[in-house]
Amino acid sequence: MTEWTEDVARLVTRLHGASVDDLTDWLRDRLAGVDDVGANGGEPPHFLIATLFDALDHSICSNLQKAVHFLIEELAEQNATWSDAAAAELLMLSDPVLINTSRRPDLIEMLSCLARPTKDAKVSPAIRFAAAQALVTLDVKAAPEFWFSLYEEGKDEYAPIVVEGLVRTDMTALADWLGGKLPNAALELALINLLPFMIDRYGSGIATQMVGSLDVMSRQSREELRILLNVIGAGSGEVGLESSIELVRALSGGLHLVAQLLLQAVSAEIGDKVPHAFETNLMSVRLIAQHQAELGIAANLEELWAIYVDCIDQAFAHSRLAQACLKEIVAVLPALLVDKLAVHLVSDRGYTREQITEMLNNAGFEASEALARVESVTFSTYEMRFPVELRDEMTTELWLQKEQKDARETFLANTEDSPANDSEWRGFMNEYLKGS
Amino acid sequence: MTVRLEDVLAKHFSTKEVQHFEEALKQIEDVSLRQQAVRNLYEDRLVYESEWIELIRAILGARPNSKEICETIATVMRKFQLKGRTASCAPGTLCGRAITRESLARAFATKGMSLNAARLNIDRFKHVPVAMLRNLWRGLPIGQYVMWSTFSETRGERPFAGIDPKTAREIAARLGLFRPNKKRCGPFLLLEYEMPRSCKPRIPRTTEAYSGPTWVYYFRPASKSDCDLGYGRTYVWDSHADSSGGRPEIVHEPLTGDTLAADIEEL
Numbered sequence: 001m002t003e004w005t006e007d008v009a010r011l012v013t014r015l016h017g018a019s020v021d022d023l024t025d026w027l028r029d030r031l032a033g034v035d036d037v038g039a040n041g042g043e044p045p046h047f048l049i050a051t052l053f054d055a056l057d058h059s060i061c062s063n064l065q066k067a068v069h070f071l072i073e074e075l076a077e078q079n080a081t082w083s084d085a086a087a088a089e090l091l092m093l094s095d096p097v098l099i100n101t102s103r104r105p106d107l108i109e110m111l112s113c114l115a116r117p118t119k120d121a122k123v124s125p126a127i128r129f130a131a132a133q134a135l136v137t138l139d140v141k142a143a144p145e146f147w148f149s150l151y152e153e154g155k156d157e158y159a160p161i162v163v164e165g166l167v168r169t170d171m172t173a174l175a176d177w178l179g180g181k182l183p184n185a186a187l188e189l190a191l192i193n194l195l196p197f198m199i200d201r202y203g204s205g206i207a208t209q210m211v212g213s214l215d216v217m218s219r220q221s222r223e224e225l226r227i228l229l230n231v232i233g234a235g236s237g238e239v240g241l242e243s244s245i246e247l248v249r250a251l252s253g254g255l256h257l258v259a260q261l262l263l264q265a266v267s268a269e270i271g272d273k274v275p276h277a278f279e280t281n282l283m284s285v286r287l288i289a290q291h292q293a294e295l296g297i298a299a300n301l302e303e304l305w306a307i308y309v310d311c312i313d314q315a316f317a318h319s320r321l322a323q324a325c326l327k328e329i330v331a332v333l334p335a336l337l338v339d340k341l342a343v344h345l346v347s348d349r350g351y352t353r354e355q356i357t358e359m360l361n362n363a364g365f366e367a368s369e370a371l372a373r374v375e376s377v378t379f380s381t382y383e384m385r386f387p388v389e390l391r392d393e394m395t396t397e398l399w400l401q402k403e404q405k406d407a408r409e410t411f412l413a414n415t416e417d418s419p420a421n422d423s424e425w426r427g428f429m430n431e432y433l434k435g436s
Numbered sequence: 437m438t439v440r441l442e443d444v445l446a447k448h449f450s451t452k453e454v455q456h457f458e459e460a461l462k463q464i465e466d467v468s469l470r471q472q473a474v475r476n477l478y479e480d481r482l483v484y485e486s487e488w489i490e491l492i493r494a495i496l497g498a499r500p501n502s503k504e505i506c507e508t509i510a511t512v513m514r515k516f517q518l519k520g521r522t523a524s525c526a527p528g529t530l531c532g533r534a535i536t537r538e539s540l541a542r543a544f545a546t547k548g549m550s551l552n553a554a555r556l557n558i559d560r561f562k563h564v565p566v567a568m569l570r571n572l573w574r575g576l577p578i579g580q581y582v583m584w585s586t587f588s589e590t591r592g593e594r595p596f597a598g599i600d601p602k603t604a605r606e607i608a609a610r611l612g613l614f615r616p617n618k619k620r621c622g623p624f625l626l627l628e629y630e631m632p633r634s635c636k637p638r639i640p641r642t643t644e645a646y647s648g649p650t651w652v653y654y655f656r657p658a659s660k661s662d663c664d665l666g667y668g669r670t671y672v673w674d675s676h677a678d679s680s681g682g683r684p685e686i687v688h689e690p691l692t693g694d695t696l697a698a699d700i701e702e703l
Contacts, residue, residue: 005618006468033649034506036466038653039614039652040652041583043539044581051538051616088546095551129548136550160548193549194553197557228568
């Protein structure tokens with residue numbers, strides 16, 4: 001159990017017994033700068049709440065969530081009664097208090113209203129800015145035009161918000177928009193400072209490719225970027241596996257799901273329900289893979305491609321699954337990789353060029369020259385590797401995930417000095433598993 | 437002219453008013469933070485007479501409840517924030533502050549970045565050489581509201597020199613940093629920056645400690661000898677009261693990352 005210092009312990013006890021109304025009153029006071037618990041010099045009032053939040057009981061967190069939601073509602077309706085500073089403090093609580101709110105649509109609506117530029121400016125510029133910042137913090141994917149309008153209103157002050165909003169929403173729209181805005185020092189700096197986030201989300205291959213393609217960027221920024229990429233180890237489009245770990249994990253998770261279904265399909269007689277279930281699951285995998293597959297491949301993750309292709313192979317080993325599978329896969333993969341896959345199926349998996357060409361045509365793709373040149377493999381050389389290799393791989397992965405979950409729970413139950421974030425957890429788990 | 441609170445009370449206010457003022461302050465002495473604050477008000481020797489008079493009058497006019505008196509103090513103090521005596525910390529002096537990654541991320545977020553992006557930025561860039569970091573963080577604040585920092589009394593020495601052992605706990609204790617968790621301290625990023633010519637560092641006063649938005653937990657006003665030296669001194673944790681004491685302490689307006697002068701160290 002966490003051992004709070006005296007004043008904080010008193011506060012936590014008070015919060016335990018507090019109703020949502022009590023919490024609302026307390027938050028209002030705290031955010032306005034009146035509270036029993038102090039801080040370090042210059043530390044904002046919301047910081048204590050943000051620091052304590054993860055360690056508080058679920059019931060307090062839930063009540064705090066309601067209270068913050070209520071106060072944002074109040075801010076949206078009567079913002080004149082809020083000082084800019086207190087409003088900014090309140091909105092800064094979006095992370096962590098509202099990250100998992102169940103009332104996300106309402107919240108986004110309120111924040112959008114506060115942030116949206118209007119001619120009858122009833123909302124102060126500072127509150128509007130803080131609301132827009134809260135929208136990116138909550139990972140809101142607004143239409144590109146929304147972000148453009150914020151920039152038109154707030155100009156360079158809004159550069160970090162607008163660039164991040166677009167990075168989260170639509171990288172292509174960002175690249176097009178920047179093409180017409182650069183060179184611009186504020187936008188370039190915002191983009192460079194967002195590079196770690198882009199690498200985390202999309203992998204360094206795609207992130208560096210995106211910023212590198214902006215040839216309208218000032219020479220100074222390009223030079224700064226070139227040196228920076230070398231220093232932080234992202235290279236010029238080359239990628240380290242570490243930086244794409246989240247990407248690999250998400251995609252692998254989806255692919256393993258497919259593999260499990262296939263395992264069932266192979267080991268049981270294939271009934272009518274199996275292809276349907278497979279198709280449904282492929283749809284959900286597609287959601288994960290749609291954004292991720294291209295990035296993974298672009299990041300030269302050949303290993304990932306190998307796993308992917310393994311799963312695809314197994315689907316194509318069953319004629320009843322082939323059409324459904326290809327339809328989903330071509331929706332997931334970029335054209336270049338559809339071509340690569342088509343060649344693979346003919347050269348390594350016993351399909352004829354005609355079969356694959358027909359399937360591609362049905363999915364709206366034209367057969368490439370590479371496909372026309374490829375030699376078909378004979379069935380005698382075709383050897384199905386599934387399920388032995390893939391099943392082993394899956395079992396190892398599932399075992400590893402369980403081990404990590406167990407270790408994390410044990411560790412949390414026995415010590416307070418738990419890692420503070422995912423990256424610390426990852427490092428800790430690697431060490432833990434090495435030692436076990 | 438700077439004076440002590442009790443001298444102003446005696447000189448400019450009637451006995452009844454003084455009594456009323458003292459009773460008002462008693463209202464806020466319900467928690468340790470504010471007990472210390474009241475003690476500090478009486479100990480502060482760097483507040484100007486006119487500033488005290490305004491504070492006393494405001495408190496006399498406030499409703500006698502803890503919340504309103506605290507608000508009154510914060511409101512009046514805010515007017516005089518960073519207007520005290522200039523500290524003896526010349527431009528170019530290497531100053532330092534220990535800050536958590538989360539606190540720095542929240543300062544960055546005030547410029548529009550999401551907290552998640554700010555955290556990732558710090559994680560990725562904290563190892564970048566300072567010459568490059570200065571450029572990257574040139575628009576990002578390395579503190580909020582009022583920046584409190586330390587420096588070495590020995591000219592040319594780095595701000596955390598002499599803190600031994602150089603651990604997160606020792607640094608927190610010597611700088612008098614507030615911690616919510618008894619057992620856990622840090623990790624901190626040690627930021628070292630060069631005092632820019634455009635910035636006027638001040639000796640910390642109650643006007644900075646209690647002008648909000650939250651009152652400073654570990655603070656005591658500069659003693660006479662510290663005032664003569666031209667800086668305040670951090671209020672070390674009780675557990676370290678017998679050690680070599682507090683570090684020099686100054687306050688100034690928030691600065692940005694382009695003032696950084698050394699690679700970031702993490703403890």
